[in-house]
Amino acid sequence: MHQVKLAENIYYLGYNDRRTNLFENIWPIPHGVSYNSYLIVDEKIALVDTVERQFIDDYLDQIEEIIGDRQVDYLIINHMEPDHSGAIKAVKTKYPNITLVGNKKTFGFVESFYFKPDNTLEVYDNDTLDLGKVKLQFQMIPMVHWPETMVTYDETHKILFSGDAFGSYGTLDGGVFDDEINLDFYEVEIMRYFTNIVGKYCPHTQRAIKKLAPLDIQMIAATHGPIWRTDLDWVLSRYNKWSTYDTDNGVIIVYGSMYGNTQKMAEVIARQLSERGIKDIRVYDSSKTHASYIINDIFKYKGFIVGSCAYNNAMFPNVQTLLTTIEHMGIKDHYLGVFGNFAWNGGGVKNLMKFAESIKWDLVYDPVEEKGALKTDKYQQCIELANAMADKLLAE
Structure with a gap:
């Protein structure tokens, strides 16, 4: 041996x-x-x-x-x-x-x-x-x-x-x-x-x-x-x-979506970030990618945008589990964006905002919430959310 x-x-x-x-x-x-x-x-x-x-x-x-x-x-x-x-x-x-x-x-x-x-x-x-x-x-x-x-x-x-x-x-x-x-x-x-x-x-x-x-x-x-x-x-x-929470100018987008409507919002945000010149963009489905990899990228990149559909008047469970872990980690000094979707009652975005209040990161734009399929006005707000995040990052 x-x-x-x-x-x-x-x-x-x-x-x-x-x-x-x-x-x-x-x-x-x-x-x-x-x-x-x-x-x-x-x-x-x-x-x-x-x-x-x-x-x-x-x-x-x-x-x-x-x-x-x-x-x-x-x-x-x-x-x-x-x-x-x-x-x-x-x-x-x-x-x-x-x-x-x-x-x-x-x-x-x-x-x-x-x-x-x-x-x-x-x-x-x-x-x-x-x-x-x-x-x-x-x-x-x-x-x-x-x-x-x-x-x-x-x-x-x-x-x-x-x-x-x-x-x-x-x-x-x-x-x-x-x-x-x-x-x-x-x-x-x-x-x-x-x-x-x-x-x-x-x-x-x-x-x-x-x-x-x-x-x-x-x-x-x-x-x-x-x-x-x-x-x-x-x-x-x-x-x-x-x-020291020294991060690069990229963005992590995480979403929880049952039937694809919240995912579509994430795709719009990601594309607009790219058009604004942000090259390091990672989009994750919270139901597929383990928190280990998402948290790793949160330590790497400054921007974090999270979206959730409403699920029984609450946040999508896998998004909630991820955010609980992030809070437990005590990660600091990030830019935050929030979006989501509901069909018959809210709960996703409302609880995402509780996370925002608790984590105390810099919220770059008002939360964007759509009912049902993505429509023109909320599409434009997704664009504006992406622009607000890009403005913050490009000013670094």
């Missing part, structure tokens, strides 16, 4: 999950995901995070293959989410004298999920752990994206073991390091991972980036996706852009 090393005595222990369809049982991962753990073999031996429980047997075998009869002295727990802590109980069983390294909140999660830890080392900002040649430093980055999250910095090799920060969807198909793979494939998967998983905590991400900036980081080893050793700025610059 190939042994992948980050440095002379630091091993990559990673596994590719190509079977799971939904990450966290919510987000589609058509290209799978990797679970990354790391083993530092020194005078003392340390594991950095573990892996998802389906890989426990192979994981323990791989550790033994590397260290033989030696004992693992420390298990450093950067993040307690079960896709990274799933093997903790098995590691503790195999190496009963192991010391769990984490912060105060870490050990509460260990007890909640697995067992009451009896041999622990509680660490704080700037604390260090000497393994021999390797000296590790710890920094707390809470809410990126759980409250106990921390990172481990190898002062000797300048490696940041970053937990979920700077991670990605997508399996590692042969290549493990950024210079071994085509990053064009991972661009969307890295952004989707950020927007789906970390994006709710953009202010916390910004604080973490600033906190870690003084460190001389030469390699970033996350718990998902590629290890960054050549072009760290590729991922760092993107995380900085996304976590």
